[in-house]
Amino acid sequence: MKDTYEKNLSKVNREEMESKQDLRTYVPTTDIYEKEDAILVRCDVPGVTQEQIDIHLDHQELEITATQKMEHPEGYELLIGEYDTGVFRRKFSIPQLIDRDNIRARLHNGVLDIELPKAEQAKPRRIEITTGG
Amino acid sequence: MYWSNDRTWSPFAELRSLQREMNRLFDGYDNGIAMTRFPALNVWGNAENVIVTAELPGMEIDQLEINVVNNQLSIQGERKAEKPADNAVCHRTERGTGKFMRTVRLPYEVENGKATAKYENGVLTVVLPRHEASKPKRIKIKAS
Numbered sequence: 001m002k003d004t005y006e007k008n009l010s011k012v013n014r015e016e017m018e019s020k021q022d023l024r025t026y027v028p029t030t031d032i033y034e035k036e037d038a039i040l041v042r043c044d045v046p047g048v049t050q051e052q053i054d055i056h057l058d059h060q061e062l063e064i065t066a067t068q069k070m071e072h073p074e075g076y077e078l079l080i081g082e083y084d085t086g087v088f089r090r091k092f093s094i095p096q097l098i099d100r101d102n103i104r105a106r107l108h109n110g111v112l113d114i115e116l117p118k119a120e121q122a123k124p125r126r127i128e129i130t131t132g133g
Numbered sequence: 134m135y136w137s138n139d140r141t142w143s144p145f146a147e148l149r150s151l152q153r154e155m156n157r158l159f160d161g162y163d164n165g166i167a168m169t170r171f172p173a174l175n176v177w178g179n180a181e182n183v184i185v186t187a188e189l190p191g192m193e194i195d196q197l198e199i200n201v202v203n204n205q206l207s208i209q210g211e212r213k214a215e216k217p218a219d220n221a222v223c224h225r226t227e228r229g230t231g232k233f234m235r236t237v238r239l240p241y242e243v244e245n246g247k248a249t250a251k252y253e254n255g256v257l258t259v260v261l262p263r264h265e266a267s268k269p270k271r272i273k274i275k276a277s
Contacts, residue, residue, distance in 0.1 A: 024154065029228045033221035040217045044228055046188035046255035071256075073184050076177035079240050083173040083188060084153040110190030110255015113217065 024086030028066065028112075032092070037123055039096060039116040045088050046110035047071065055105055055114060062092045066112065097122040171233050172208070172257075176240065180269055183239050183261045190255035191228070197252065199259060201245045206259065209234035242267040 028043040045053070047068040054065040068085040072078075097119035104115045172187040185206055189197070197210040214230040216223075242264035250259045 024150065031217075031226045031228050032224040033217050034224060035218050035221045040221060042217060042228065044190040044255070046190040049254060069254075071175065071186060073177050076179045076182075076184060078149075078175065079178045079183075080174065080176035080237070081149055081153055082170075083175060084150055107254075109192060109252070110188070 023067070024084055025089050026086055027090055028064070028088040030090065030092075037118055039094060039098070039118070041092070041112075041114040041116065043088070043090070043112045043114075044110065045107075045112050047085060048088065048107070048110065048112075050107050053105070053107065053112060055103075057094070057098065057100060057103065057116075060093050060095065062094050062114075062116070063090070064092075064112070064114075065089050170235070171229075172235060174208075174235065174237055176237065178240055178263075181263060183241055183243055183263060185237065185239075185259045185261070187235075187257045188255065189252075189257050192252065192255070192257075194252055197257065199248075199250050199257075201243065201248055201261065204239040204242050205236055206239055206261070207234060207236040208257065208259075 028045050030044075031042040033040040033042075041062070041064075043064060043066075045066040045068075048066040049069060052067040052069070054063075056063040056065070066088040068087065071085045094116060099117045099119045102117045106113045172189050175186045177184040177186070187208060189210070189212075191212055192210055196213070197208070200207045200209075209232070211232045212230045239261065243261040244264055248259060248261045250257065252258075
């Protein structure tokens with residue numbers, strides 16, 4: 001009894017994973033800006049809700065994954081299809097040290113804004129020149 | 134129906150996907166000629182309505198203009214270039230900006246006055262009810 005239940009469960013999980021793998025992957029168009037105290041990343045991710053965004057910073061690698069809501073109105077037939085929905089995924093390497101605790105992200109009208117504040121050590125510092133002698 | 138299940142592999146769905154992918158691919162690599170095909174549209178239909186959807190991230194509603202004339206739908210607007218901060222330097226700009234206009238011939242006659250549109254998460258959805266005369270009618274056959 002328990003075996004069957006577990007078997008069923010594992011099957012469901014596998015199906016979920018498979019359906020995820022079936023999604024097409026797209027590269028989101030991105031702008032990157034740098035301020036004195038932060039790196040700003042802006043991506044186009046249309047059709048994605050806030051819950052479907054995963055931002056991951058591992059060491060110096062920033063990975064953005066955004067899964068689009070499947071677009072198929074119930075009971076409708078596709079007559080002209082010019083785009084497909086899927087997953088937006090992209091990796092960037094961030095050479096500057098980032099203050100990991102204060103990363104902020106905002107989603108507005110399908111545009112994702114990520115602000116990566118630089119860590120104290122990475123902020124520019126004016127070096128005073130002392131004249132010798 | 135052999136291919137009614139979404140999970141089953143369908144050669145047609147696969148081909149359609151490929152076609153869309155190619156369209157999307159070329160949109161970015163022909164030095165702007167395909168900008169005339171921006172935004173990419175999907176047109177859906179059933180017996181009652183026609184639905185047109187477009188991916189238009191980063192727009193404001195007042196920058197979008199949608200018109201229906203006869204059975205032609207046109208979508209126009211402008212995406213403004215805005216720097217996230219005044220003192221920021223730019224490392225990479227891939228996101229396109231500027232004016233666009235796209236016109237598409239709808240597959241059916243529609244009720245121009247009853248069209249509705251919504252803009253959510255950067256996706257525009259226009260719902261156009263089909264004109265009474267264009268709706269499918271089943272013709273009964275009388276036995277003689």
